[in-house]
Amino acid sequence: MTVITVAVHPPYPIVLGRGVRDRLGAEMQNVGLGRHSPKVLVVSHPTIARHYAPRLLTSLQNAGFEPYELRLPPGERYKTAATLQKIYDAALAYRLERSSAMVALSGGVAGDMTGFAAATWLRGIPLVQVPTSLLAMVDSAIGGKTGINHPRGKNLIGAFHQPRLVAIDPDVLATLPPREFRTALAEVIKYGVIWDADLFAQLEALPTLDRRMPPAVLEAIIYKCALAKAQVVSQDEKEGGLRAILNYGHTLGHAIEAVTQYRVFNHGEAVALGCLAAGFIAVELSLWSAADNQRQTALIRKAKLPTRLPATLAAADLRLALQADKKVMAGQVRFVLPKAIGQAVVVDQVPAPTIERAIAHLQT
Amino acid sequence: MTVITVAVHPPYPIVLGRGVRDRLGAEMQNVGLGRHSPKVLVVSHPTIARHYAPRLLTSLQNAGFEPYELRLPPGERYKTAATLQKIYDAALAYRLERSSAMVALSGGVAGDMTGFAAATWLRGIPLVQVPTSLLAMVDSAIGGKTGINHPRGKNLIGAFHQPRLVAIDPDVLATLPPREFRTALAEVIKYGVIWDADLFAQLEALPTLDRRMPPAVLEAIIYKCALAKAQVVSQDEKEGGLRAILNYGHTLGHAIEAVTQYRVFNHGEAVALGCLAAGFIAVELSLWSAADNQRQTALIRKAKLPTRLPATLAAADLRLALQADKKVMAGQVRFVLPKAIGQAVVVDQVPAPTIERAIAHLQT
Numbered sequence: 001m002t003v004i005t006v007a008v009h010p011p012y013p014i015v016l017g018r019g020v021r022d023r024l025g026a027e028m029q030n031v032g033l034g035r036h037s038p039k040v041l042v043v044s045h046p047t048i049a050r051h052y053a054p055r056l057l058t059s060l061q062n063a064g065f066e067p068y069e070l071r072l073p074p075g076e077r078y079k080t081a082a083t084l085q086k087i088y089d090a091a092l093a094y095r096l097e098r099s100s101a102m103v104a105l106s107g108g109v110a111g112d113m114t115g116f117a118a119a120t121w122l123r124g125i126p127l128v129q130v131p132t133s134l135l136a137m138v139d140s141a142i143g144g145k146t147g148i149n150h151p152r153g154k155n156l157i158g159a160f161h162q163p164r165l166v167a168i169d170p171d172v173l174a175t176l177p178p179r180e181f182r183t184a185l186a187e188v189i190k191y192g193v194i195w196d197a198d199l200f201a202q203l204e205a206l207p208t209l210d211r212r213m214p215p216a217v218l219e220a221i222i223y224k225c226a227l228a229k230a231q232v233v234s235q236d237e238k239e240g241g242l243r244a245i246l247n248y249g250h251t252l253g254h255a256i257e258a259v260t261q262y263r264v265f266n267h268g269e270a271v272a273l274g275c276l277a278a279g280f281i282a283v284e285l286s287l288w289s290a291a292d293n294q295r296q297t298a299l300i301r302k303a304k305l306p307t308r309l310p311a312t313l314a315a316a317d318l319r320l321a322l323q324a325d326k327k328v329m330a331g332q333v334r335f336v337l338p339k340a341i342g343q344a345v346v347v348d349q350v351p352a353p354t355i356e357r358a359i360a361h362l363q364t
Numbered sequence: 365m366t367v368i369t370v371a372v373h374p375p376y377p378i379v380l381g382r383g384v385r386d387r388l389g390a391e392m393q394n395v396g397l398g399r400h401s402p403k404v405l406v407v408s409h410p411t412i413a414r415h416y417a418p419r420l421l422t423s424l425q426n427a428g429f430e431p432y433e434l435r436l437p438p439g440e441r442y443k444t445a446a447t448l449q450k451i452y453d454a455a456l457a458y459r460l461e462r463s464s465a466m467v468a469l470s471g472g473v474a475g476d477m478t479g480f481a482a483a484t485w486l487r488g489i490p491l492v493q494v495p496t497s498l499l500a501m502v503d504s505a506i507g508g509k510t511g512i513n514h515p516r517g518k519n520l521i522g523a524f525h526q527p528r529l530v531a532i533d534p535d536v537l538a539t540l541p542p543r544e545f546r547t548a549l550a551e552v553i554k555y556g557v558i559w560d561a562d563l564f565a566q567l568e569a570l571p572t573l574d575r576r577m578p579p580a581v582l583e584a585i586i587y588k589c590a591l592a593k594a595q596v597v598s599q600d601e602k603e604g605g606l607r608a609i610l611n612y613g614h615t616l617g618h619a620i621e622a623v624t625q626y627r628v629f630n631h632g633e634a635v636a637l638g639c640l641a642a643g644f645i646a647v648e649l650s651l652w653s654a655a656d657n658q659r660q661t662a663l664i665r666k667a668k669l670p671t672r673l674p675a676t677l678a679a680a681d682l683r684l685a686l687q688a689d690k691k692v693m694a695g696q697v698r699f700v701l702p703k704a705i706g707q708a709v710v711v712d713q714v715p716a717p718t719i720e721r722a723i724a725h726l727q728t
Contacts (some may be wrong), residue, residue, distance in 0.1 A: 081449065088514055088521060092516055092517065092520065095688065116484075119523060120511075120522060121520065121521065122522075123509065123511065124524065124602075145487065147484075147487065150452055150456060152456055156452070156485065156486060157484050157485065158486075158487045159483060159484055159487055159488065159523055238487075238488075
C-alpha cells in the first residue's frame with residue numbers, strides 16, 4: 001500500500017492499494033474521524049453499491065462507525081441542484097452533525113456532488129473520497145474541487161472543500177464500463193504532457209493502452225497521476241496559479257461538451273480533443289515542437305480516444321461557449337499550452353484566428 | 365469615518381460612517397476590487413433598492429465598475445434554494461467572472477444568500493456586504509457565515525466566505541421598520557452580556573432603548589458591536605472554539621423559531637427569549653449571579669423584546685427542535701452561558717431537567 005500526502009492545510013493522505021476499500025473504517029480512524037460523531041453517510045449509486053457497499057459498510061461498522069447509505073441516480077445529467085437536495089435531505093434525516101462524515105463511494109459525478117454537500121452542510125463537514133472510476137482516482141477525487149452543474153453550464157456552482165482522506169482501490173475498476181476507462185486515459189495522458197515525462201514515456205512503451213494492462217502497471221500509473229495531482233494541489237490549493245495547468249485540454253474540452261449538449265462526447269473524449277487543439281495552438285505559437293505534438297496525437301490515438309470534431313459542429317457556437325468558460329479572465333480565454341513533454345504554461349493571449357485554425361484542424 | 369479590521373486571511377475592513385454607501389465604488393477600489401473584472405452584481409430587495417440603489421450604483425459607475433442589479437423578494441421565507449437560483453441565473457446572465465464581485469445591499473436574509481451565492485459561484489468570487497438592517501450591521505454582515513434554509517431547518521446549508529469589505533452606513537436605518545430595529549437590540553444586548561461590559565452599561569444608561577437615540581450614540585453602539593464581532597471572528601474564523609459564544613441565546617432561540625414555524629417571533633425576539641433561558645440556566649448552575657441575570661432581564665424588557673413564551677407551546681416540541689440544532693455535538697446540546705456581564709462560556713453538559721425548568725420559567 002502506498003500513501004501520498006496532499007500538503008494543504010490540514011494535509012491529508014491518499015491511500016492507494018488493492019483491497020483498501022474493505023479497510024476503510026480503519027483508514028478513517030487513522031485520520032481522526034469518528035471521535036466526536038460516529039455517523040457516516042455513504043453516497044453511491046446502485047451498481048457501485050451492489051458491488052462494493054456491503055463490505056465497505058461492514059468495515060465502517062467494525063471500526064465503530066454508524067453508516068447510512070444513499071444511492072443516487074448515475075450520470076452527469078443528474079449532477080443538479082435537485083440531486084444535491086437528496087443528499088441534504090438524507091443528512092437531515094440521519095441528523096448528521098458537524099463532525100459526522102460523508103463518504104463518496106463513486107465516480108466523479110457523485111463525488112463532486114457529495115463533496116459539495118459536505119462543503120455546505122452545516123457550513124462544512126468531513127469528506128472521504130473512495131473513487132470508483134479511473135477518472136475520479138486520477139483527478140476529481142483529489143484536490144477539493146466540488147460542485148454541481150447549472151442548467152446552462154458545468155460546475156458553475158461549487159466550492160473548494162478538501163477531503164480528509166482519499167482511498168483508492170484499483171480493484172474496483174474491474175466493474176468499470178470500457179468507455180469510462182478509456183475516457184480517463186485522456187487525463188492520464190494529460191499528466192504525462194503537463195507534468196511527468198516518465199509517465200508519458202511509460203504510456204508510449206505499453207503494447208496497448210487499455211484495461212488489459214497488468215494490475216501492477218495500472219496501479220503504478222494511477223500512483224503517478226495521483227502524485228502529480230497531489231503535487232500541483234499542494235503548491236496551489238485554490239487555483240491561484242500553477243493549478244491552472246491541470247485544465248490542460250479543458251478550455252476547448254468544456255466548450256465541446258457544452259455545444260454538443262454533453263451527448264456526443266464524454267468528459268475525457270472532449271478533453272482529448274481539447275489537448276489536440278492545445279497542441280496545435282502551441283505548435284502554431286512556436287511554443288513546442290511538431291514532433292512532440294505528434295507523440296501526443298499518437299498516444300491519444302493509441303488510447304482510442306477521438307481525434308476529430310464533427311464537421312457539422314458550428315465553430316461560432318464553440319467560440320461562444322469558450323467565452324462562457326469559468327476560466328475566462330477579463331474577457332480573455334485562457335489556454336494551457338505544452339512547452340515540452342512534461343511541462344506546460346498558461347497563455348491568455350492566444351489570437352482568435354489561431355483558435356479558429358485549431359478548430360478547423362480538428363474538423364478536417 | 366471609522367475602520368475596523370477583521371484579521372482573518374486575507375484581512376478585510378469594516379468601514380463605518382454616515383454616507384459611506386454613496387462612496388462604495390471608491391471603498392471597493394481601496395480593497396483592490398475591479399482590477400481584473402469591472403462587473404458587480406448588486407443584490408437587494410425592492411424597498412431597499414428604491415431608497416438606496418440609484419446613488420450606490422452611480423458611485424460604482426463613477427469608480428469604473430459595471431454594476432448590474434438584482435432585486436429579491438424580501439423575508440426569511442424566501443431564503444431558499446429557489447431564490448438562490450435567481451442569483452446564480454443573474455450571475456450567468458451577466459457573465460460574472462471569478463474576479464467579478466457580488467454586493468449585498470440588504471439585511472441579513474439577502475446578505476446570507478448573496479454571500480452563499482458568492483461563496484459557490486465559480487467556487488467563490490469576491491463579496492461586499494452593505495448591511496441595511498441593524499441586525500446585519502452588528503452581526504450577519506461580518507464574519508463570513510453565509511447560507512440558505514433547508515425546508516426543515518434554518519441555515520443548514522451554507523459556507524464560510526469572508527467578504528472583502530463591509531460598508532456600514534447608519535443613515536440607512538432611517539427606513540428600517542421599527543420591529544426590525546427592536547429585534548436587532550437582542551444581538552446588541554448579547555454583545556454586552558458575552559463580550560463588552562461597557563456596552564452593557566451604556567445601554568443601561570440610555571433613557572430609552574429604541575431608535576430615538578441620537579445618531580452619534582447609535583453609531584457608537586454599532587461600532588462597539590461590530591468591533592466585538594470582528595475581535596471574536598479574528599480569533600476564530602470558522603467557529604472552532606471562541607466564536608461559539610456568539611451563539612449566546614441562539615440555541616433555544618433557533619428552537620423557538622422552528623417550533624413556531626418562524627411566524628410568531630422573529631430572529632431577535634427568539635434570541636431574546638434564548639438569552640433569558642440561558643441566564644436562568646446559568647444562575648441554576650451557579651455560573652453567574654441572580655443580580656446580573658436581573659440586569660439582563662431588565663435590559664431585554666427595556667428594549668421591548670418579549671420575555672414570555674406562549675403557554676400553548678409544547679415543551680416536548682422544543683426539546684426535539686433543540687436536538688436538530690447545528691450546534692449539537694455527539695448528541696449533546698451546547699449552551700452558551702454567561703459568567704459575568706461581558707463574559708460567557710460554552711457548556712455541553714446542561715442537565716435536561718434544568719433545560720425543562722428554564723422553558724417552564726419562560727412560560728409562567
